[in-house]
Amino acid sequence: MDKEGGQQEIKLKKGPWKPEEDLLLTQYVENHGEGKWATVSKRSGLKRGGKSCRLRWKNYLSPNLKRGEMSQEEEDLIIRMHNLLGNRWSLIAGRLPGRTDNEVKNYWNTHLIKRYPPYIKRVSSRSSSNKRRKLSHPPNSPTICVFQSSQSSKKSNGCGGDNNQKQEAVITDNRSSHHAESQQFPAGNGNEGGKGDIVVENPSLPQLDLSSINVWLESFEYGAERWSWMGSPFYLPEEIMYPTVLP
DNA sequence: AAGCGACACAACCGCTGCTTT
DNA sequence: GAAAGCAGCGGTTGTGTCGCT
Numbered sequence: 001m002d003k004e005g006g007q008q009e010i011k012l013k014k015g016p017w018k019p020e021e022d023l024l025l026t027q028y029v030e031n032h033g034e035g036k037w038a039t040v041s042k043r044s045g046l047k048r049g050g051k052s053c054r055l056r057w058k059n060y061l062s063p064n065l066k067r068g069e070m071s072q073e074e075e076d077l078i079i080r081m082h083n084l085l086g087n088r089w090s091l092i093a094g095r096l097p098g099r100t101d102n103e104v105k106n107y108w109n110t111h112l113i114k115r116y117p118p119y120i121k122r123v124s125s126r127s128s129s130n131k132r133r134k135l136s137h138p139p140n141s142p143t144i145c146v147f148q149s150s151q152s153s154k155k156s157n158g159c160g161g162d163n164n165q166k167q168e169a170v171i172t173d174n175r176s177s178h179h180a181e182s183q184q185f186p187a188g189n190g191n192e193g194g195k196g197d198i199v200v201e202n203p204s205l206p207q208l209d210l211s212s213i214n215v216w217l218e219s220f221e222y223g224a225e226r227w228s229w230m231g232s233p234f235y236l237p238e239e240i241m242y243p244t245v246l247p
Numbered sequence: 248a249a250g251c252g253a254c255a256c257a258a259c260c261g262c263t264g265c266t267t268t
Numbered sequence: 269g270a271a272a273g274c275a276g277c278g279g280t281t282g283t284g285t286c287g288c289t
Contacts, residue, residue: 016257038274055258090277106256
């Protein structure tokens with residue numbers, strides 16, 4: 001809805017983007033970098049809202065994007081990540097280099113939802129995944145979550161002190177700096193470099209190889225099985241997603 | 248060839264959380 | 269500490285395309 005105040009407002013355009021608009025946006029980003037979306041329309045001459053520009057760039061124009069069909073490997077990862085995270089599309093997309101949250105979401109809703117209907121039914125979209133969750137730890141502070149592997153049957157808070165087959169996940173959230181997110185995953189098969197950890201500095205950058213993520217996923221999936229039969233299907237508990245900081 | 252429905256994906260909307268003032 | 273503005277997320281809608289009748 002347009003305001004009719006004293007000041008004239010530029011009527012923002014909606015709908016599909018034209019090639020010349022794409023060009024303007026691309027030139028703007030090349031000259032000014034990403035970000036400052038709120039001022040794009042003023043500075044670029046585009047009659048589009050900041051949100052629209054950001055979305056267009058992120059989902060379509062960014063050079064980091066990988067176009068084309070999902071590979072079997074990517075599809076498998078989406079399914080397994082969704083199994084663990086629910087509809088946390090940006091998190092899932094962050095583990096798939098060159099793929100966007102919108103792309104993953106669309107792919108899920110069009111392709112995969114048909115293939116796994118019983119599974120989809122169990123994940124009600126409006127329940128836990130809809131709301132963005134408040135981080136239980138301050139940004140930029142690494143947190144350590146120690147959780148139990150499949151052997152343990154007791155429902156703990158997921159970060160308990162049980163030391164039977166413990167695994168560690170260090171999760172850092174760097175939202176303040178351009179939404180860069182960094183995670184250290186449990187040590188895999190030793191091919192991830194220095195300390196045996198997989199480090200993702202920025203989900204949009206192609207730093208991950210899929211096999212490494214697979215290793216990490218496998219270490220989580222034992223837990224996921226447990227969550228599913230405990231009546232909380234296919235969601236990692238809050239404590240694991242945003243674990244409390246151990247002293 | 249035309250009409251229609253299903254499908255795929257781009258784009259929008261409403262909301263939340265973070266940062267800045 | 270409060271308010272405003274911005275960025276980002278996930279759900280939903282809109283639109284173009286394709287295949288079938």
